[in-house]
Amino acid sequence: MARKLLLEHINVPGINTLDVYRQKGGYRAVEKALKTLSPDDVVEEVKKSGLRGRGGAGFPTGMKWSFLAKPEGVARYLVCNADESEPGTFKDRYLMTHIPHALIEGMVVASYALGAKTSYIYVRGEMMPQIRILERAIAEAKAAGFLGKNILGSGYDLELYVQPGGGAYICGEETALLESLEGKRGNPRIKPPFPAIAGLYGCPTVVNNVESIAAVVPIINESGDEYAKIGIGRSTGTKLISASGNLVRPGVYEIELGLPVEEFIYSDEYCGGIANGKRLKATVAGGSSVPVLPANLTLKLANGDPRLMSYESLSEGGFATGTMMGSGGFIAFDEDQCIVRNTWNFSRFYHHESCGQCSPCREGTGWMEKVLHRLEHGHGKMSDIDLLVDVSRKIEGNTICPLGDAAAWPVASAIRHFRDEFEWHVREPLKSQETNYGIAKYAEPIAKAEVNTEN
Amino acid sequence: MLKVEEQQPVEFSPALTTKFDEISNRYPEGKQKSALLPILHEVQAELGWLSARAMDKVAEYLKIEPIEVYEVASFYSMYFLKPQGKYMLEVCRTGPCCLVGAEKLMDHIEQTLGVKEGEVTADGLFSWRGVECLAACGFGPVLQIGPEYTFYENLDEQKVDTLIAELRKK
Numbered sequence: 001m002a003r004k005l006l007l008e009h010i011n012v013p014g015i016n017t018l019d020v021y022r023q024k025g026g027y028r029a030v031e032k033a034l035k036t037l038s039p040d041d042v043v044e045e046v047k048k049s050g051l052r053g054r055g056g057a058g059f060p061t062g063m064k065w066s067f068l069a070k071p072e073g074v075a076r077y078l079v080c081n082a083d084e085s086e087p088g089t090f091k092d093r094y095l096m097t098h099i100p101h102a103l104i105e106g107m108v109v110a111s112y113a114l115g116a117k118t119s120y121i122y123v124r125g126e127m128m129p130q131i132r133i134l135e136r137a138i139a140e141a142k143a144a145g146f147l148g149k150n151i152l153g154s155g156y157d158l159e160l161y162v163q164p165g166g167g168a169y170i171c172g173e174e175t176a177l178l179e180s181l182e183g184k185r186g187n188p189r190i191k192p193p194f195p196a197i198a199g200l201y202g203c204p205t206v207v208n209n210v211e212s213i214a215a216v217v218p219i220i221n222e223s224g225d226e227y228a229k230i231g232i233g234r235s236t237g238t239k240l241i242s243a244s245g246n247l248v249r250p251g252v253y254e255i256e257l258g259l260p261v262e263e264f265i266y267s268d269e270y271c272g273g274i275a276n277g278k279r280l281k282a283t284v285a286g287g288s289s290v291p292v293l294p295a296n297l298t299l300k301l302a303n304g305d306p307r308l309m310s311y312e313s314l315s316e317g318g319f320a321t322g323t324m325m326g327s328g329g330f331i332a333f334d335e336d337q338c339i340v341r342n343t344w345n346f347s348r349f350y351h352h353e354s355c356g357q358c359s360p361c362r363e364g365t366g367w368m369e370k371v372l373h374r375l376e377h378g379h380g381k382m383s384d385i386d387l388l389v390d391v392s393r394k395i396e397g398n399t400i401c402p403l404g405d406a407a408a409w410p411v412a413s414a415i416r417h418f419r420d421e422f423e424w425h426v427r428e429p430l431k432s433q434e435t436n437y438g439i440a441k442y443a444e445p446i447a448k449a450e451v452n453t454e455n
Numbered sequence: 456m457l458k459v460e461e462q463q464p465v466e467f468s469p470a471l472t473t474k475f476d477e478i479s480n481r482y483p484e485g486k487q488k489s490a491l492l493p494i495l496h497e498v499q500a501e502l503g504w505l506s507a508r509a510m511d512k513v514a515e516y517l518k519i520e521p522i523e524v525y526e527v528a529s530f531y532s533m534y535f536l537k538p539q540g541k542y543m544l545e546v547c548r549t550g551p552c553c554l555v556g557a558e559k560l561m562d563h564i565e566q567t568l569g570v571k572e573g574e575v576t577a578d579g580l581f582s583w584r585g586v587e588c589l590a591a592c593g594f595g596p597v598l599q600i601g602p603e604y605t606f607y608e609n610l611d612e613q614k615v616d617t618l619i620a621e622l623r624k625k
Contacts, residue, residue: 075483084590085587085588085590086588087549087550087551087587087588087592088550088551088588088592089590089592090590090591090592090593090594092590093590093591118483120481124590125492125496125531125533126533126586126589126590126599126604127590127604128496128601128602128603128604129603129604129605129606159481161481163481163489163492163493164492164493164496165492165531166492166495166496166527166530166531166532166533166534167531167532167533167534167586168530168531168532169587169588180492181489182486182488182489183488183489183490183491183492183517183523183527184488184523184527185526185527185530186530186531201483201486242592242593243593244551244554244592244593244595245551245554245555245592246554246555250592250593250594251593251594252593284550288549288550288588329592331550331551331554331592333554337554341553342550342553342554345548345549345550345553346549346550349549349550349587349588352587353587355530
């Protein structure tokens with residue numbers, strides 16, 4: 001069995017309550033940090049751990065913390081990003097539902113490290129049940145002296161509040177989140193200045209994902225060096241993977257980074273294989289924004305070596321033959337699924353969620369949705385396929401925030417790897433309405449010629 | 456769209472304004488605009504939707520311009536700018552849920568309730584709509600019902616029929 005640092009006690013009855021959480025060793029990290037470590041020591045441990053942001057970008061958390069400006073007499077803030085909205089990702093909801101104190105404990109330790117006296121957990125508005133769970137847990141922690149004035153006699157004060165969003169994927173982008181927390185529309189800000197210099201209310205701010213903050217707890221308990229021993233290379237520690245789609249056992253799994261993708265999909269410890277005895281056609285390995293890969297490139301690198309669940313291995317081969325770790329939203333497609341239809345669905349999502357600030361994204365996502373809609377519904381032209389590639393290229397890199405890239409990549413990658421399926425929709429407009437293209441050659445061993453294809 | 460015609464006077468109950476005060480206290484002095492999103496959720500939970508009158512009252516409470524409330528209410532997908540059914544069934548329509556049957560489920564809901572997406576049933580009880588990813592992809596298809604945002608997972612047609620029947624009886 002692989003090591004579990006975040007979900008070890010997930011099945012313990014009552015683990016959502018303070019009492020049971022403490023019986024299982026909860027709030028030891030708060031005691032250790034506040035009584036024996038300086039704030040800088042905590043930052044140092046997180047740096048040593050090699051922990052990388054679990055929200056999608058994979059930026060080293062300790063380094064992000066060390067960038068925080070500390071001008072005299074200016075408040076600093078820690079804001080937890082619990083606006084989990086990336087299609088395919090549902091780990092943060094799971095963690096907050098079942099072990100809310102893991103997040104709160106992490107918030108106390110991280111706030112202490114950063115010198116924040118007030119911290120916020122920005123939870124997407126649709127997660128009202130989780131907001132109630134967190135508020136109850138915060139009240140428990142406060143009553144037990146882990147929050148509020150003079151925590152555990154250390155002289156450190158912290159107030160922690162939960163802030164609901166209003167329903168907008170874009171607020172998962174950290175500067176849009178801060179705008180939203182200030183009571184405005186979620187329009188991302190132009191960077192620089194980065195939040196570490198001017199964030200919430202213009203003050204130095206760190207924004208971290210739920211899982212990143214929860215991971216600070218085992219890092220402090222066991223030391224950064226111990227944490228860094230888990231995993232592979234620069235992908236240290238464990239990662240929560242949200243598995244969905246046509247799997248025997250979809251759900252949230254904690255893996256040690258470096259697990260072979262094949263083992264994750266097919267072993268009984270994890271997803272248990274493809275549902276209904278079907279074959280795997282394709283996967284989206286890190287949430288809807290990352291490139292889709294056919295089955296063969298999911299399981300193996302272009303050179304034939306096994307692909308691993310790590311930041312480096314998933315992106316091995318660049319966009320030609322690789323994908324990205326992203327937020328760990330692992331979506332599996334069986335042989336009956338239509339790539340064109342799914343790409344249209346994702347495009348509709350990004351069109352709906354574009355904030356509208358930047359023209360390439362506002363207009364481009366709409367174009368992609370429309371063109372994909374007509375391709376899927378049998379009204380497409382052959383030239384539409386190159387039109388989509390063209391539009392996606394004009395969005396990518398030309399917007400204030402990464403939503404533009406996130407909208408462009410799924411379309412570009414679907415055409416890169418599944419072009420024959422798009423062409424079939426044009427050539428067989430009637431047939432494509434009744435049947436799907438099927439698994440084609442996507443699960444066969446990788447052909448050398450295909451490997452060298454650029455875009 | 457803002458529905459400006461239906462302008463019944465709005466009064467917030469003392470319990471609601473106490474809640475507003477409690478929310479406003481979470482932010483530093485002078486940053487009370489931060490309370491806008493949570494306050495709009497409270498108002499919608501009480502009134503069922505956000506009328507222009509209700510939003511004006513919120514602006515008055517927070518000492519901001521009404522446009523600052525309108526622009527926020529119209530940006531975020533959770534705020535209703537027109538009346539909805541008492542129970543708004545919001546079904547996830549994004550990729551992973553569609554892989555496990557969300558589209559068929561929405562067709563079924565449309566047939567069962569006899570109204571199109573966004574419309575209200577004649578008895579005023581139900582509306583439904585497809586919404587984007589609800590972060591429960593491994594347990595799809597899923598739907599939620601406000602204002603509590605109760606969550607229903609691993610749905611099929613039978614479970615939805617039972618749910619609708621139970622809500623009718625309430």
